[in-house]
Amino acid sequence: METDYEKIGLKVGLEIHQQLGTAAKLFCNCTPGLFKEEPEIIFLRRLRPTQSELGQVDPAAYFEFQKGVKILYEANRATSCLVEMDEEPPHRLNREAVETVLMVAIMMNAKPIDEIHVMRKTVIDGSNTTGFQRTCVIALNGEIKVGEKTVPIQHAGLEEDAARKIGEEEGNVTHYRIDRLGIPLIEVATAPVIKSPEEAEVVAFAIGRILRATGKVMRGLGTIRQDINISIPKGALTEIKGVQQLELVPQVVEYEVQRQLNLLKIVEELKKLEVRRDDIKEEFFDASDAFKHTKCKVIRKALDRNEQVLGVKLPKFNGFLKRELNPRLRLGTEMSDRAKFWGRVGGIFHTDEMPAYGITAEEIDELKKAAKAGELDAVVFVADISDNCKDALTAVVERAREATKHVPEETRVANPDGTTRYMRPRPGAARMYPETDIPPTQITEYQLRQIRSRLPEFPEQKLQRLTKQYKLNQKLAKQILDSEYAELFETIVKESKISPTTVAAFMTETLKALKRDGVQVEKVTENQILEIFIKTGSGEVTKEAIPDIFIWLSHHEGKSVQEAISNIGLKMLTEEELESIINSAIEHNKNLIDERGPNAFGALIGIVMKETRGKADAALVAELLKRKLEQTM
Ligand SMILES: [Zn+2]
Numbered sequence: 331m332e333t334d335y336e337k338i339g340l341k342v343g344l345e346i347h348q349q350l351g352t353a354a355k356l357f358c359n360c361t362p363g364l365f366k367e368e369p370e371i372i373f374l375r376r377l378r379p380t381q382s383e384l385g386q387v388d389p390a391a392y393f394e395f396q397k398g399v400k401i402l403y404e405a406n407r408a409t410s411c412l413v414e415m416d417e418e419p420p421h422r423l424n425r426e427a428v429e430t431v432l433m434v435a436i437m438m439n440a441k442p443i444d445e446i447h448v449m450r451k452t453v454i455d456g457s458n459t460t461g462f463q464r465t466c467v468i469a470l471n472g473e474i475k476v477g478e479k480t481v482p483i484q485h486a487g488l489e490e491d492a493a494r495k496i497g498e499e500e501g502n503v504t505h506y507r508i509d510r511l512g513i514p515l516i517e518v519a520t521a522p523v524i525k526s527p528e529e530a531e532v533v534a535f536a537i538g539r540i541l542r543a544t545g546k547v548m549r550g551l552g553t554i555r556q557d558i559n560i561s562i563p564k565g566a567l568t569e570i571k572g573v574q575q576l577e578l579v580p581q582v583v584e585y586e587v588q589r590q591l592n593l594l595k596i597v598e599e600l601k602k603l604e605v606r607r608d609d610i611k612e613e614f615f616d617a618s619d620a621f622k623h624t625k626c627k628v629i630r631k632a633l634d635r636n637e638q639v640l641g642v643k644l645p646k647f648n649g650f651l652k653r654e655l656n657p658r659l660r661l662g663t664e665m666s667d668r669a670k671f672w673g674r675v676g677g678i679f680h681t682d683e684m685p686a687y688g689i690t691a692e693e694i695d696e697l698k699k700a701a702k703a704g705e706l707d708a709v710v711f712v713a714d715i716s717d718n719c720k721d722a723l724t725a726v727v728e729r730a731r732e733a734t735k736h737v738p739e740e741t742r743v744a745n746p747d748g749t750t751r752y753m754r755p756r757p758g759a760a761r762m763y764p765e766t767d768i769p770p771t772q773i774t775e776y777q778l779r780q781i782r783s784r785l786p787e788f789p790e791q792k793l794q795r796l797t798k799q800y801k802l803n804q805k806l807a808k809q810i811l812d813s814e815y816a817e818l819f820e821t822i823v824k825e826s827k828i829s830p831t832t833v834a835a836f837m838t839e840t841l842k843a844l845k846r847d848g849v850q851v852e853k854v855t856e857n858q859i860l861e862i863f864i865k866t867g868s869g870e871v872t873k874e875a876i877p878d879i880f881i882w883l884s885h886h887e888g889k890s891v892q893e894a895i896s897n898i899g900l901k902m903l904t905e906e907e908l909e910s911i912i913n914s915a916i917e918h919n920k921n922l923i924d925e926r927g928p929n930a931f932g933a934l935i936g937i938v939m940k941e942t943r944g945k946a947d948a949a950l951v952a953e954l955l956k957r958k959l960e961q962t963m
Pocket residue numbers: 355358359360409410411412413414
């Protein structure tokens with residue numbers, strides 16, 4: 331069924347974060363980049379924010395902190411220094427990064443502020459060694475034109491990127507790498523005026539084009555992260571973090587709207603059943619006895635470790651937990667996410683999905699008896715140490731209570747398929763306080779004049795120029811503009827003598843197809859791509875062979891294009907070698923030629939191409955074959 335988003339009253343705001351490829355990080359001189367080798371330095375910290383700094387810490391982070399989570403930081407000297415380790419105060423704000431934001435701001439008609447004040451935003455999940463993230467606003471109140479619509483830009487600013495989590499948590503220790511910490515992120519936020527999933531995508535792309543126009547943004551997966559604020563009347567404002575691809579934006583919005591609409595339906599139905607918030611009690615019961623002889627592996631293991639099975643009854647919730655919120659999410663999943671987060675358990679079981687996982691109908695009967703649960707009730711149970719079970723079920727009860735009332739206000743995080751999962755409750759306001767280590771930075775008229783005098787080509791102009799100069803059709807020109815390769819495209823065309831349409835089609839459609847097939851496109855450098863095309867232009871490799879070379883390089887990081895060519899045996903055939911292949915094909919198919927005469931060409935070209943594909947120019951093969959065939963007859 332088509333959803334009428336206008337009628338629903340959908341409101342979406344975007345907050346786009348993109349890494350800048352500046353020469354240095356935001357508050358020190360380290361070169362932005364990630365390392366793959368073993369770390370040179372490791373250090374363990376337990377974050378201890380001082381009481382005055384704590385202010386209104388988000389409750390989830392505080393909870394982690396209280397549980398005594400320790401952080402093991404990994405670093406190497408090429409990508410971090412004492413600043414990232416919080417052993418040395420931050421340096422002044424990176425000027426190149428500030429001027430890039432100013433450029434974007436001017437292109438969006440935003441008003442630069444007079445003086446930049448760096449602020450601290452408390453984060454105690456360990457993603458920053460300091461316990462806060464530094465952030466600053468640089469310009470306010472801009473706008474962009476998207477089709478007929480004007481979309482207000484609330485602000486543009488800078489943030490330092492966070493450390494990146496490595497692997498899964500082991501015991502109470504979380505691993506982070508601080509190479510990413512301090513890489514400048516430009517932040518652009520729209521007003522919540524977007525009214526449909528499609529419009530969200532169009533706006534995201536329009537902002538992306540302006541950012542790329544500066545020539546200063548990094549490319550590749552993980553360099554762009556979008557937060558999407560989504561709300562519908564009667565629903566809630568959900569903040570979705572970390573959408574890594576612009577193309578995913580409409581899917582995320584669509585799924586979230588479905589999720590909220592279905593949660594609202596559940597509220598209505600529970601109301602009809604007269605389930606009240608207070609009917610759902612934090613009364614947990616020990617259900618271990620019901621599973622004394624269980625064949626369910628998870629429960630068996632827990633009981634063997636002397637842990638327990640704890641359960642809770644959710645009155646009149648039978649059937650609601652398996653209710654689909656969107657094609658990949660059920661209410662039970664939401665409860666499970668909460669339980670995992672607050673209880674640190676592996677997951678929960680509930681009667682809506684039973685019998686399953688080796689749990690029998692008899693065991694469920696026992697469980698329900700122990701819970702004093704009737705036909706209409708659901709039972710949620712979990713196996714772990716007692717404290718974790720209690721925390722997990724408390725979170726489940728809270729989520730069930732919310733289900734009777736409203737859609738909860740949450741911060742969620744995006745999965746690669748466009749679905750989202752619970753991250754934490756939405757933090758309260760006022761988590762910011764001034765960064766006293768960094769003096770305010772003036773923005774001068776002179777500086778602004780300088781930037782205005784060297785503004786890059788605007789995306790609309792570039793689109794027009796691409797279609798005119800390279801005779802690309804609108805669709806292809808737009809795809810090139812939206813790709814990360816617009817500049818490279820122009821270089822290749824200039825230096826390779828290959829037709830612009832061929833290059834453009836490769837840079838967009840072929841690369842997209844390769845990505846879809848799981849090829850890690852970002853592993854092939856721009857220089858390598860350029861070299862492949864130059865070799866194609868000079869006849870050293872065929873057009874047909876380009877994808878194979880590309881795939882080989884993506885599997886062999888650090889190897890050269892030349893090595894790719896010799897390793898996949900793509901050396902072009904000489905004309906003599908080609909002639910000998912054609913002669914032999916004619917020799918072996920004498921009967922066919924006698925029978926069909928000139929019409930044998932179609933069959934023969936197929937036979938010859940099988941042997942020469944990727945190693946000879948298709949047009950040349952056809953011409954030679956035709957000539958030889960004529961000679962034979
Ligand atoms: Zn540094």
